[in-house]
Amino acid sequence: MISETQFRRDLNVKFSQTSLVHDLSEYGIQQGSSQQDFFMKLYDCIRAQIR
Numbered sequence: 406m407i408s409e410t411q412f413r414r415d416l417n418v419k420f421s422q423t424s425l426v427h428d429l430s431e432y433g434i435q436q437g438s439s440q441q442d443f444f445m446k447l448y449d450c451i452r453a454q455i456r
Contacts, residue, residue: 416447 413443
């Protein structure tokens with residue numbers, strides 16, 4: 406299991422490359438939120454981008 410910090414960093418890189426999400430903190434993702442919250446917020450971001 407990778408650390409949450411590493412997880413966020415990897416995700417940030419992947420999504421900035423696809424220009425979907427430039428800065429995950431813009432979407433209210435704070436240190437300490439659970440990965441489930443994180444994925445829910447990320448999913449909302451992606452859905453908003455696709456619309």
